[in-house]
Amino acid sequence: MESTTEGQAEAPDSGMSEYDRANAEQKLKAAITAEITDAVGWMGSRLAEDRRTALEYYLGAPFGNEQEGRSQIVLRDVLDTIEWVMPSLLRIFTSGDEVVQFTPTGEEDEGVAEQATAYCNWIMMRDNPGFLILYQLFKDALLERFGAGKAYWNEECYEEGSLYLGMNDDEFMMLLKDPDVEVLQHTDVPLPAPPPEPVQTPQGMVVPPAQPSPGSVHDALIRRCRNRVKIENIPPEEFLMSRDARSLNDARYLGHRARKTASDLVEMGIPKEVVDGLPEGGFADEFNMERIARNSLDDAFGGVLTQPSGAARIIWTTESYIRHDWDGDGITELRYVLSVGTDAQTLLKNEQVDDHPFFGLTPVIIPHKVIGLSLADLVMQFQLLRSTLVRQFLDNLYFTTNGRWGVIEGKVNLDDVLNNIPGGVVRMEMEGAVFPLAPPPIGQVVLPMMEFLAGERENASGVTRYNQGSDANSLNKTAHGISQIMSASQARVELIARIFAETGVKALFQKILRLIVKHQNKPRVIRLTNKWVPMDPSEWSSQMDVTINVGIGSGSRETIAANSAAIIAMQEKVGMSPFGPQLLTAENVYKSLKSFVQNTGFKGDGGYFTDPTDSKPPPPKPDVALLELEQKGHLETAKLALERDKMLLENHAAMAKLYLDNGQPPPPMPMLSSAGPGVPSPNMNGGQVAEGDAQAPPMPMRGAPPPGAPPNFNPMGAQ
DSSP: OBOOOOSOOOOTTTTOOHHHHHHHHHHHHHHHHHHHHHHHHHHTTHHHHHHHHHHHHHHTOOOSOOOTTSOOOOOOHHHHHHHHHHHHHHHHHHSSSOSEEEEOSSGGGHHHHHHHHHHHHHIIIIISOHHHHHHHHHHHHHHHSOEEEEEEEEEEEEEEEEEEEEEOHHHHHHHHHOTTEEEEEEEEEEOOOOOOOOEEETTEEEOOOOOOOOOEEEEEEEEEEEEEEEEEEEOGGGEEEOTTOSSTTTOSEEEEEEEEEHHHHHHTTOOHHHHHTSOOOOHHHHTOHHHHHHTTTTTOOOOOSSOOOGGGOEEEEEEEEEEEOSSSSSOOEEEEEEEESTTOOEEEEEEEOSOOOEEEEOSBOOTTOSOOBOHHHHHHHHHHHHHHHHHHHHHHHHHHHSOEEEEOTTSBOHHHHHOOOTTOOOOBSSTTSEEEEOOOOOHHHHHHHHHHHHHHHHHHHOOOHHHHTOOGGGGGSOHHHHHHHHHHHHHHHHHHHHHHIIIIIHHHHHHHHHHHHHHOOSOEEEEETTEEEEEOGGGSOTTOEEEEOOOOOHHHHHHHHHHHHHHHHHHHHHHHSTTHHHHOOHHHHHHHHHHHHHTTTOSTTTTSSOOTTTSOOOOOOOOHHHHHHHHHHHHHHHHHHHHHHHHHHHHHHHHHHHHHHTTOOOOOOOOOGGGOTTOOOBOTTSOBOOTTSOOOOOOOOTTSOOTTOOTTOOTTOOO
16 A cells, blocks of 8 residues: 655645635645646656657667668667666665765764664665666666656555464464554354363262363464555656756655556555546556657557556556645645646545655756756767768778679660679670779778767766777776776766765655654564664654765775775784774774775675674673682681581480480481582481471470470480
């Protein structure tokens, strides 16, 4: 179930009369219709035509000026340039563990910022297909000027209608404890209690009362749904924006023309009877020229000529985020409106929100504009010129190998001339009646011009043949010169990466942080660096600043790894110096080692080193003096206990003799303190006094009768 809003839904008629509500709704419909029409008209005119042309150049489509029988080759300058830039950009953003880092707003937020950094990067790269999202986002920007996407809080059901049969009570309770589980149907069948067995008593056989049921058998139909941040790419032709916008956050109107099914709308909470009455529409979107150009390579045309029916029926909707004064207080608020059709006459949702879900980026910024230029804009003209030169060169080569012939009329057999068979005979009446018409060679003109245009394309795009490893003469140039050329080219790519980072990528991660802080109300356990870590963002701050880790190309990564190795060597020297304890800690060394491992291509510390903050502290060293005192005290206590036990045993032996002399059983053996707690002591009869039994009665004094002795008992024996 999709939920693209970030704010809480507000009842559109809250505090308004029916007349005021209807009037406000008509004004809202008119405003959205005007914005959609204006945005679609602007996005569908020159910008849409330029993007369609760029797609055709990228796919190597014909230019439209081809001639029958002549060369029709099309070079791929646009494709080559973009595809050579893409690996460097993706390496910059995805080779490390962290695409972004959050900076704490206060000293108390240090630990929170580290957790937010780890969790948001995990959401981007693990919980969503982060690599593919960035790939399509960057490709749209490099090719079609602007890459757009959206991030929103989404309830997603990933296991629908699963049936669990024959569960006992414990298994069913474990299933209910899963926060992702929603029970759709449940049956509970109590198990029969075992029949009571008769018990023999002095009064005879007695049948005990019936026992309660030992439990139940549960059958359940469930579905598993989870709430999470979902990130999607938006095709450029589906993204709408007011034409005078200078940034996405300041835009008066933003929208997404989304292709949904009737089932999607029902899952979003729209009543089925409302969805069934919606018009189909959207044929203009189906036959969008950009969609046609994108799918022309393999004839996978996106237009639907035959509409599916039922729950699969396709309905084009518009998700609008418009700044509009709904309540008439003179202040515009941001509202989320879901409508059907370009005229917005059918509103499905109308809510006030605090932010929009969109983010976007452009590779070449034009100041004070959202959409700038693409790399395709910079190199399309060179693809046309170079393709034209190559066509002319090939035509010249064809004419040279199979050129035209001149003949003297009436002096040659024309059938023999036209029959161009290898080894054929041409009959003529005079020598020289047939002669070739040699075209002028143009290779010496075309090839230098091709080299010139290639250099101009490299200057325009920043992608040189040294990046591509395709310059055969590079071995003849100095290493320093090649390094300077490579550095200049990498600087151009890193500038694009920095623009992408500070615009679309930064905005994306800010939205991820705001979404989890606002909507995630319980901890979520995730796996980070081979450990399961609970993440609870309910107490985090959504105002933390974002730092983007960019500018790390392949060459600079090797440089950073070498610098990290030098730092490790320096730390080793410092550690052996008298200043080591003051200047160096285990955390400092681990940070250097981790940086070295990361920049050699591994994730995290690679498992080669252990974070000292994760290790348990060693037990404290024992105090020798204290141990000696404790040991001396134990010895004194044991000595006193032995002396007491000796006295008890002597007294017991004497009293036992007196008891036996008077025909009485001896008293029980006393508990000896030297035996230790819980250790039974032997008695005279070979029995034992178990732990927890009643203690032995106190030993009587000499001359006194023992407890329980007969009245005539003489402790001194018969005289």
